[in-house]
Amino acid sequence: MPAKAQTYKGMKDYLPGDMRLRQYIISTLTAVATRYGFEPMQTPIVEYEDTIAGKLGDDEKLIYRLQYGDDRLALRYDQTVSLARVIAQYPNEITLPFRRWAVGPSYRGERQQRGRFREFYQFDLDTVGAGGPLADAEIIAVISEALQALGFRGFRVLLNNREILSALARVVGVDEAAAGGVYRAIDKFDKIGAQGVREQLLQGGIAAEAAEEIIRFTQLDGPTAEVLEAVAAQLGSDARGAAAVQELRAVVGYLQDLGIDPATYDVAPRLARGLSYYTGTVFEAVIEQPPIGSLLGGGRYDNLIGTFADRAVPTVGTAFGIERLQIVMTELGLGPQSQGAVTxxxxxxxxxxxxxxxxxxxxxxxxxxxxxxxxxxxxxxxxxxxxxxxxxxxxxxxxxxxxxxxxxxxxxxxxxxxxxxxxxxxxxxxxxx
RNA sequence: GUGGAUGUAGCUCAAUGGCAGAGCGCCGCACUGUGGCUGCGGAUGUUGCGGGUUCGAGACCCGUCUUCCACCCCA
Structure with a gap:
């Protein structure tokens, strides 16, 4: 009896019909990144278990572990940790600031959903060793241009700053231990609405008055300048919060100087982002139709890349989800014409x-x-x-x-x-x- | 990983436990030098897979896989 012909749960085969679009996506992203001076890089899918483990908290169980002889190994969970390893491993070969892109699969043992697989490809884009808002703006510029180059029109890159949310928690009197729950609730705003967020906040032990302030704050929307103004007013008493608003203002200013269409990004105080390692600017590209969650996400993480080298290496980066782009582009009819290669x-x-x-x-x-x-x-x-x-x-x-x-x-x-x-x-x- | 849905023709979907169907698409013919429009005709199939209950299962039960939703997380 031959073995059953079946792919492993959460993993997909990509036949020629799928690959045309996947290759188009990757080559389009590569072209835009290259135009901005980002350099290619590739690292192994398999890493030592110690390289990957011990950084994810509850999500440790999602890591695929394997053993070969006495070697304890793991499949990479994302490409960011591998980037951190490379930065520490080749101090003499890599000059900072370092702009690099990398595309390839990562692995997470999650239950499959739309746009979420156990093997998924990401196109990573990071600038290592640059702390200022210009590096943030540059990444966002590439995102905006790349999504336009792929043919997207109705997308938005939502922008926020982690410190703005921290400041909000302080200003409304939420203690640090509860702040994580607040971020998670806020992040779901687009999905569950104001009432849903309110319920979740109250359930999390947040005072009713504080919850109302949080909701009012996260509903701020409109022209970028006005939203920034309102955010600044709300956080005026918090020095770090005020500094974060200034930083976000600077990012937006650079985006204008870089000639990025203002219709493609929005300051969005409701954007929280789950990953705990973000330290400053955060962003996420969303599209109204069809529903897919986020097309990509990213932000500034100044403490992660240095962990192998034991020093702070400020970094900002993003990861495009190839499968999500593929799903959405297929449904929107974007991508290369279906016309065959024969003339x-x-x-x-x-x-x-x-x-x-x-x-x-x-x-x-x-x-x-x-x-x-x-x-x-x-x-x-x-x-x-x-x-x-x-x-x-x-x-x-x-x-x-x-x-x-x-x-x-x-x-x-x-x-x-x-x-x-x-x-x-x-x-x-x-x-x- | 937890909870819940889902799977029937190429596609979208029907079918009280009692002969597996419709629309679209596909193929053929009308059309012996022209695809798309129209008309007529035809085939759609291991009902995801494997067990079980039953005289009888697409339907009920168990397992498994798929796809999807919520949680969690996020690309």
Missing amino acids: AYVTIFSAELAGEALRLASELRRAGIATITALAPDKLGKQLKEAAVKTIPFALIVGPDELAKGEVVVRDLRSGEQRNVRREAVVGAVGGT
Whole structure:
């Protein structure tokens, strides 16, 4: 008995039909990142268990562990830890600030949901060793441009700063131990609404008055300048909060200087982000339709990259979810045209004229035009249908009349228009040189 | 990982425990030199998979996988 043909739970095969879009996504992201001077990098999927474990708290159980002989290993949970290792391991090869991109799979043992798999690809983009708001703005600029390059129109990159939320907690009198619960509740605002957040806050032991203030704060929305103003007013008494607002203001200012379309980002005090290691600016790209959660997330994490080197290495970065982009782009009809790689379809009018068809196809191929022919002298209708189904732009017909006149019928299957073309001009008529 | 849904034709979905169906798509013909429009005709199938209950299971029970939702987390 052969083994059962089945992929492991939460993991997917990507057949040629899927790969066209995946490769398009990756090459588009790569092109934008490269234009901003980010350099490629790749690290192993397998790391020593000690490299990955001990940093995730409750999520330790999501790590895939494996053993080979006496070696205790793990599949990477994300690419950030690997980046931290590389920074510590090659101090002489890498000059800071270091802009790098990396694409590849990571592994988490979660139950599968839409856009959430046990093996998932991320396109990571990080700037290591730069602490200021310009590095933040640059990453956000790449995000905005990359999503536009992929064809997205209705997306928003939500911007916030971790310290703004910390300051909010202090200002409304929530003690530090409860602050984590507040962030988690706030983060769900878009999903469960004000009433849902209120319930969750009260359930978490937050005073009713404080809860109302938190909700009012997280509902702030509107023009960037106004939102920043309102946030500043609310946190005025908190020095660190005020500094964070200034930082966010600076990020937005740089985005303007970088020429990023203001319609693609929003200051959003409700954005919390789950990962506990963020220290400053945080962001997340969302899209109204179709529902998918977030397309990417990221932020500044100044304390994580230095853990291997035992020093602070300020870093800001993001991770695009390839599968999520793939799902959403498929549903929105974005991406490369479904048109196949073949340009011309040469019909075979009759068995006697097959030679003419093959000679014509041969000429086209020599001219660099991807060409297929019918494989039998079927009815013309059937042949044209095959070409149409394969979304081939041009169908060529050489019948007795054309042969006698030294012409070829060139039919544009997209428009339905056709014309007779001199045999020697056919290559030009189908777009060749 | 916890709780809950889900799976029937290529697709979207029907079918009191009693002959597996519809629409769309697909194929053929009308159309012997032209795909899309129209008409007529045709085939859709291991009802996710494996067990069990029953005279009889697409339906009920158990297991498993898939997809999805909530929790958790996040790409």
